[in-house]
Amino acid sequence: MFLVRPTATFEPVGFSSSKEVYQFIEKIGRTCYKSESGITDNSSTEFVKMILMRGHLSVLEHVSLTARIILDRGISHELVRHRLASYSQESTRYCNYKKDGNLIFVAPHWLLSMLNSLPLEEITFKNVDTIVSRMRTEYFTKNKTHISNKEKERIIDFLNICMQSELYYLKQVDAGHKPEDARGGLVHHIKTEIVMTANLRNWLHVFSLRTSKFAHPDMREIMNMLYSNFMFNFPTVAQFSEMERGKKLADLIVNSKKQISMCNFKDKYGNDLEDNRVISDLFKTLSQEYGEYLS
Numbered sequence: 001m002f003l004v005r006p007t008a009t010f011e012p013v014g015f016s017s018s019k020e021v022y023q024f025i026e027k028i029g030r031t032c033y034k035s036e037s038g039i040t041d042n043s044s045t046e047f048v049k050m051i052l053m054r055g056h057l058s059v060l061e062h063v064s065l066t067a068r069i070i071l072d073r074g075i076s077h078e079l080v081r082h083r084l085a086s087y088s089q090e091s092t093r094y095c096n097y098k099k100d101g102n103l104i105f106v107a108p109h110w111l112l113s114m115l116n117s118l119p120l121e122e123i124t125f126k127n128v129d130t131i132v133s134r135m136r137t138e139y140f141t142k143n144k145t146h147i148s149n150k151e152k153e154r155i156i157d158f159l160n161i162c163m164q165s166e167l168y169y170l171k172q173v174d175a176g177h178k179p180e181d182a183r184g185g186l187v188h189h190i191k192t193e194i195v196m197t198a199n200l201r202n203w204l205h206v207f208s209l210r211t212s213k214f215a216h217p218d219m220r221e222i223m224n225m226l227y228s229n230f231m232f233n234f235p236t237v238a239q240f241s242e243m244e245r246g247k248k249l250a251d252l253i254v255n256s257k258k259q260i261s262m263c264n265f266k267d268k269y270g271n272d273l274e275d276n277r278v279i280s281d282l283f284k285t286l287s288q289e290y291g292e293y294l295s
C-alpha cells in the first residue's frame with residue numbers, strides 16, 4: 001500500500017482570467033437593467049459587487065468552475081450530497097486496483113498533523129514497524145519533536161486496517177472475482193479521484209458549509225485548498241460569501257438568544273440551571289467569534 005495527501009485544484013476551463021469571468025457576469029447581469037452601455041474596461045468588478053450586495057445571485061449561476069479532487073472515499077460520499085453540481089468519479093466497479101500492484105490510501109488529517117511529509121515507499125506488514133519508527137524521528141512536524149507511544153499505536157492501527165483491506169481486495173481479485181465484488185472490503189480511507197463542476201453561486205454555498213468548523217476536518221482540508229484558490233481568483237465574490245456566512249450566524253445567535261431569554265432555566269432559589277449556563281457559554285463563544293457581524 002501507499003499513502004498520499006489529499007489534493008484539490010480547479011481545472012482551467014473556459015475563461016483565461018478572473019477578469020474575463022467578471023466581464024462575462026457583467027454582460028449577463030446588465031441584461032436585467034438593459035444597461036449594457038455602462039460597460040467599460042474597468043466596470044465589471046464594481047458591477048459584480050453591486051449585484052452581490054443586492055442579493056441578485058442568480059447571475060452568478062452562469063459561470064461554472066470545475067475542481068479535480070483526490071480524497072478519501074468516505075469524504076467523497078459527503079461531497080456528492082451537494083445536488084446542484086455534476087460529478088465524475090473513479091469507479092470502484094470498473095477500476096481494478098490490482099493493476100497497479102498497490103492500493104493507495106489517503107492519509108487522514110490527524111496523521112498529517114503529526115508529520116512533515118509522508119513516507120514515499122511501499123508500506124507492508126513486514127516493514128510497517130520500521131516505517132513508523134522512522135516517522136517518529138524523520139517526518140515529525142515543525143511543532144512536534146516526538147510522536148508518543150499512544151500516537152504510534154494509532155498510526156500502526158490505521159496502517160494495519162488499510163493493509164488488511166488491501167489484502168482482502170487483492171485476494172478476492174486473485175481468486176477471479178470482479179473489482180465490483182472485491183470493493184466491499186475497501187475501507188473509507190481508500191483514495192478516490194473526483195471531478196466536480198458547480199456554478200459560482202453553489203460553490204459559495206458549498207464553501208460556507210464545508211469550510212466551517214462543523215465540517216469533517218478532512219473535508220475542510222480539501223475545501224480550504226479550493227477556497228483559498230477561489231479567494232485569490234475571485235476576491236470580490238469570496239468576500240461576499242464570508243460576509244453572508246457571518247450574517248447568517250449572527251441571525252442565528254440573535255434569534256436563539258431571543259428564544260432562550262423567553263425560557264426560565266432556574267431552580268427554585270433563582271439560580272441558573274446547568275442547561276442555562278451551558279447555553280449561555282455557547283452563545284458567549286459564538287458572539288466572541290462572530291461579534292463583528294452583530295452590529
Ligand SMILES: Cc1cc2nc3c(=O)[nH]c(=O)nc-3n(C[C@H](O)[C@H](O)[C@H](O)COP(=O)(O)OP(=O)(O)OC[C@H]3O[C@@H](n4cnc5c(N)ncnc54)[C@H](O)[C@@H]3O)c2cc1C
Nearest residue numbers: 078081082083084085202205206209210212213214215216
Ligand atoms: C456539518 C454537516 C453535517 C452533516 N451531517 C449529515 C448527516 O449526519 N446525515 C446526512 O444525511 N446528511 C448530513 N449532511 C448533509 C446535508 O444534510 C446536506 O445534504 C448537504 O450538506 C448538501 O447541502 P445542501 O442540500 O444545502 O446542498 P445542495 O444539494 O447543493 O443544494 C443547494 C441548495 O439548493 C436548495 N435545494 C436543493 N434541493 C432542494 C430540495 N429538494 N428542496 C428544497 N431546496 C433544495 C437548498 O437551498 C440547498 O441548500 C451534513 C452536512 C454538513 C455540512
